[in-house]
Amino acid sequence: MIKNLKRLISFAFIIILIIISSGLHAENNKxxxxxxxxxPDTLDPHLATGSWEGNVINDLFIGLYTKDEYGEPINGSALDYKKSVDGLVYNFYLRKDHFWSDGEKVTAHDYAEGLKRVMNPETASQYASLLYLIKNAKEINTGKLDINSLGVRAINDFELEIILNYPAPYLIELLTHYTTYPIPRHVLNKFGKDWIKPKNIQTNxxxxxxxxxxxxxxxxxxxxxxxxxxxxxxxxxxxxxxxxxxxxxxxxxxxxxxxxxxxxxxxxxxxxxxxxxxxxxxxIRVISYLVFNTETSPFNDRDVRKAVSLSIDRDVIVNKIRNFNETIAWSLVPKGIANYQFSNIIEEQNLSQDERYNVAKDILSKKGYSKNNPFRFTLKYRSGGDQKKHMVAIQSMLSKANISVNLEASEPKVLYNYLRTGDFQVGDAGWIADFNDASNFLFLFETSSGGLNYGRYSNNIFDDLMLKAKNEIDVLERSKILKQAEVMLMNDMPLAPILFGISxxxxxxxxxxxxxxxxxxxxxxxxxxx
CATH class of the missing domain: 3.40.190.10 (Periplasmic binding protein-like II)
Structure with a gap:
């Protein structure tokens, strides 16, 4: 009897465990x-810079526009807009059923104040230069004009006006980027920088x-x-x-x-x-590359940058180490960019890798470097994933051109802080397009791009071409100007492009x-x- 009772209790216990387990599974099912x-370093949409931050932020916040499951722009807060004939003035009409998570309505004022916050130099938004297309944005961000002169205003609670410096056919897609998201003004005013903490934050x-x-x-x-x-x-x-x-x-x-x-x-x-x-x-529209700190010796020398770039065996990295059907990069702007003709630019692409090594060694020998006196520098790279394997491979490749590389790994947010502050000689970098336009790659090397121009590259002719392209209304002519800028950039080689990748x-x-x-x-x- 006791034996049977024990069996019954054991059986009942097992049934209870199954029920509990099933309940937990059902609870976790959603x-x-x-x-x-x-x-992530932050979840503040105006301070974030990494895709790993964006993944979370895009679940918490919505902008004037967002993206659908196909990655295409769709309405967010904005239900409609009208554009002036010259393409410089946009009026956005907001939905009235959009609320912050505490019940406060999302209004045009939240967007206007959000954009002003991004441009405020005190905010130190790393992506501020992305929005320099807005009237007076650059002048405000560099401390030359008052924040209230920004070309943005809330006409009423549900109509927002944005005035541009030049036509931007990609504006709607740009407005899906988290840097353009609104802020809950009532929360920010109350908690200041602590508004983003879980106990304070309100999302839309x-x-x-x-x-x-x-x-x-x-x-x-x-x-x-x-x-x-x-x-x-x-x-x-x-x-x-x-x-x-x-x-x-x-x-x-x-x-x-x-x-x-x-x-x-x-x-x-x-x-x-x-x-x-x-x-x-x-x-995806992405490039992986090495960036050179052009402000300091020896990488203020174009020939030295070229020697390092030519010593990277891109074929080995792309087709043997990674083997994901990616594309070797001999330029900055990848394939698939709207209204832009892709082309490989670096001339030495047609040489064998051994021939490239010889070109690199010849350049460096004229600088006084040799096998017994190798050219030395430190390469800072992102730890995690497979990056160490890539960097070790590059280290080995460069040794064939009498280059000795010291590798220094950091977690991504630390590395990107090094890059933004110029605390590096050569850095491992990557860029994913924020919107489908060649300018979103080329602007990284404009003098005005601040911390996003990691290597502090500065070329007045390149900057002038970029400005000319911004003010060009004709799409074909604009594309030609941007291509001129890309060719000039690659000839100057402030970066060593490696591959156009996949996610x-x-x-x-x-x-x-x-x-x-x-x-x-x-x-x-x-x-x-x-």
Whole structure:
């Protein structure tokens, strides 16, 4: 009897565990678990600079425009707009059913104050130069004009006017960028820089910030006041900062992650064979490159920059180490850019790599360098992922041209701080297009681009060409001017382009709504579980 009773209790206990387990599974069913690469430095849309920050910010906030699941611009706060004949004045008409998560309405004043905040020099927004197309923006950001002279005003609660310095056919797509997002003025005025903390923040996107445990996770919960809330499937989203792609893959295979940004290069063939349905690739508009600090010796010498660039065996990196069907870069602007003719520019692309090594060695020998007296410098690069393997490969390649490289790894947010402040000799960098226009790559090397012009490159003729292109209304003529600027830039070589890449992801088979797109835009609001 006692024996049977024990069996009955054991059986009941097992049933209870199954019920509890099922309950937990059901509870987690509407929670999306996302591997997000590195730890964000901030979630303030006016201070963020990294895609890993943007992934979270785009779940929390919505701008005048946002993107759909195909990565194409769609209405956000703005329902419509009108444009002046000369293309310089835009009036945006806002929806009246858009609220902050505390019930306050999102108004044109929130947008006007947000744009002024970005331009305020005290904010130190790294992306401020992205918005220099707005009237008086550059002058305000450089301290020459008062903030209230910015070409932005709220005509009323639901009409916003933006005045431009020159026509910008890409403006609507630019307005999907988080730098242009509004701020909850009532929260900012109350809490100042602490407005972004979970206990204070109010958002206007599909989710709110519930908790942020640094280097552990960022926990979002549904914003029931979001205007499209009825089409948002997941109740909660948890982002995990996982720099190590191997660790992320293990978590993904164990079912602990629904999606992950990236996977190990050395597992590519294994994944294609064993998990083909989980691999997703976006053919994004992106370039990976090395940038030279042109302000200081020896990289203020164009020939030295050229020697380093020619000593990189791009074919090995792209087709042997990475092997993702990416494209070797011999220019700055990638393929697929609207109203722009792609071309490889660097002349030495037609040489063999051995011939390039010889050109590089010849240049350096004239500078006094040799096998016994190699040219030395430090290359700072992003830790995590597969970057170390790439940098070690480049280190080995450059040694063949009598170049000795000291490698110094930092987490991405630290590295980009080095780059923005000019604290480097050569840096590992990358750029993903904010909007589909060649100027979004070329502007990185304008003198006026501040911290985004990492190498402090400055060329008056290049700057003049960029200004001329901005004021050119004819699309074809504008394209020709931009191409002139790119050719001049590549001849000056303030960067060593390496590859035009892809964005790779892992996605569980029960996740629907993930659509590969050139913007690599995969907002949680568009995803659901089968």
């Amino acid at each position: 929670t999306l678990f996302r591997g997000n690469g590195t730890e 996107g599909p989710y709110t910030l519930f908790n942020w445990r640094p280097h552990d996770n960022i926990h979002l919960k549904r914003n029931n006041l979001f205007y499209d809330n009825e089409n948002v499937w997941f109740d909660e989203v948890i982002f995990y900062p996982i720099d190590d792609n191997e660790a992320a893959l293990r978590k993904f295979r164990a079912g602990e992650l629904d999606t992950n940004n990236g996977y190990p290069e050395n597992k590519s063939q294994w994944l294609k064979k064993n998990m083909p349905k989980n691999i997703k690739h976006d053919n 790779r992801h892992l996605v569980q088979e029960d996740i629907e709504g993930w659509i590969e797109n050139p913007s690599s835009f995969h907002a949680s609001r568009y995803l659901k579980r089968r």
